[in-house]
Amino acid sequence: MTRTDPKVSAALQRIAPSQTTAMTDRATALKAEGRDIISLSVGEPDFATPAHVIAAARDAMDAGATKYTPVGGTARMKQAAALHFARDLGIAVPVSQVTISAGGKQAIFHALMATLDPGDEVLIPAPWWVSYPEIVRFAGADVVKLATDAAGGFRITAGQLAAAITPQTRWLLLNSPGNPTGATYSAGELRAIGDVLRRHPRVLVMSDDIYAPIRYGGGMHATLAVECPDLADRVLTVSGVSKSHAMTGFRIGVAAGPQWLIGAMEKLQSHSSGNPCSVSQAAAVAAFEGPQDFLLDWRERFRARRDLVVNAINAIPGLSTPVPDGAFYCMVDATALMDRFGNDDGKLAFHLLDHGVAIVQASAFGGGDGFRISFAADEAQLAEAVRRIAAAVA
Numbered sequence: 217m218t219r220t221d222p223k224v225s226a227a228l229q230r231i232a233p234s235q236t237t238a239m240t241d242r243a244t245a246l247k248a249e250g251r252d253i254i255s256l257s258v259g260e261p262d263f264a265t266p267a268h269v270i271a272a273a274r275d276a277m278d279a280g281a282t283k284y285t286p287v288g289g290t291a292r293m294k295q296a297a298a299l300h301f302a303r304d305l306g307i308a309v310p311v312s313q314v315t316i317s318a319g320g321k322q323a324i325f326h327a328l329m330a331t332l333d334p335g336d337e338v339l340i341p342a343p344w345w346v347s348y349p350e351i352v353r354f355a356g357a358d359v360v361k362l363a364t365d366a367a368g369g370f371r372i373t374a375g376q377l378a379a380a381i382t383p384q385t386r387w388l389l390l391n392s393p394g395n396p397t398g399a400t401y402s403a404g405e406l407r408a409i410g411d412v413l414r415r416h417p418r419v420l421v422m423s424d425d426i427y428a429p430i431r432y433g434g435g436m437h438a439t440l441a442v443e444c445p446d447l448a449d450r451v452l453t454v455s456g457v458s459k460s461h462a463m464t465g466f467r468i469g470v471a472a473g474p475q476w477l478i479g480a481m482e483k484l485q486s487h488s489s490g491n492p493c494s495v496s497q498a499a500a501v502a503a504f505e506g507p508q509d510f511l512l513d514w515r516e517r518f519r520a521r522r523d524l525v526v527n528a529i530n531a532i533p534g535l536s537t538p539v540p541d542g543a544f545y546c547m548v549d550a551t552a553l554m555d556r557f558g559n560d561d562g563k564l565a566f567h568l569l570d571h572g573v574a575i576v577q578a579s580a581f582g583g584g585d586g587f588r589i590s591f592a593a594d595e596a597q598l599a600e601a602v603r604r605i606a607a608a609v610a
């Protein structure tokens with residue numbers, strides 16, 4: 217019998233598996249073995265998917281919506297997405313400039329794969345979401361890290377951006393509110409970033425607004441396509457229902473941007489997933505067109521959880537975290553403890569897992585010496601988790 221050559225492509229060799237999903241799968245496997253693990257590793261609201269969304273999915277199946285749909289999503293789904301962009305983000309966009317994908321992740325993947333060539337550079341503020349740099353490397357382009365810190369609110373400055381742009385720069389990836397820090401840009405900060413971008417017409421901007429409904433500061437969400445309308449023809453705004461409507465498993469993401477880019481993404485999608493799941497699209501239509509008032513209640517529950525976690529972590533000697541302005545993550549600094557873990561925050565993460573709490577090490581996000589907590593779990597679990605963390609590092 218001949219042996220299969222297990223060599224994978226050079227592109228795949230350039231990337232690492234997603235650390236967020238890897239840690240979550242590990243926690244799930246340990247739980248299945250009977251271990252008592254509190255999983256705070258994945259960004260997934262624990263709230264039940266709203267009943268009217270479930271009903272819409274069921275109705276769609278009963279009505280026979282179980283077949284292929286157009287590549288970029290049904291006309292009805294695109295209308296619902298356009299409604300979401302206009303109502304929730306302030307971005308007025310025709311349906312022809314909207315596309316639907318299997319989660320925001322696929323929209324980001326397709327946009328980058330469709331536009332990057334070897335030698336192109338992509339600017340990514342760090343700490344970053346784990347998949348951004350891996351997708352860029354998979355596309356053969358170079359990651360340029362824009363380091364941020366807690367003192368600066370984990371936000372890049374316009375001056376930092378100006379200094380990093382080169383003739384090779386193709387994309388700036390912005391995520392506000394951001395994963396894993398909660399960093400949230402103000403309208404003024406985005407306008408200052410826009411002033412820099414205006415001088416560099418080759419640079420495209422990914423505005424990943426998936427956490428827009430989860431902001432603790434109040435006021436309207438600020439987004440680049442609105443703050444700098446003259447730049448909108450090179451901004452791709454990504455959103456979805458996963459985080460806002462507790463629909464992670466449905467895998468529906470939405471994107472709005474220039475016609476040529478939407479077309480390029482759909483061309484690629486025609487050869488990858490073919491179309492977003494038909495049933496999930498019907499559910500997402502219900503999510504966007506149905507009641508939105510419960511989102512405010514959910515946000516307040518996230519706020520209470522955030523305050524619980526932040527206060528408890530800051531009371532643990534050796535650990536500290538700023539108060540995140542949005543999303544449901546906090547980035548814990550453990551610098552003071554790192555010598556006990558060989559200056560490897562991956563070892564700290566495994567140590568915490570041994571003590572029954574799954575988190576993701578900060579280095580997975582291009583940060584360092586600490587870990588990310590996803591506080592999208594109920595208060596009792598969060599209180600027990602921070603008690604375990606305190607005991608583990610005592």
Ligand code: GLU
Pocket residue numbers: 234236237257258259260321345346347395
């Ligand atoms: N975005 C979530 C997280 O950061 C879900 C997992 C993933 O896709 O990375 O935990």
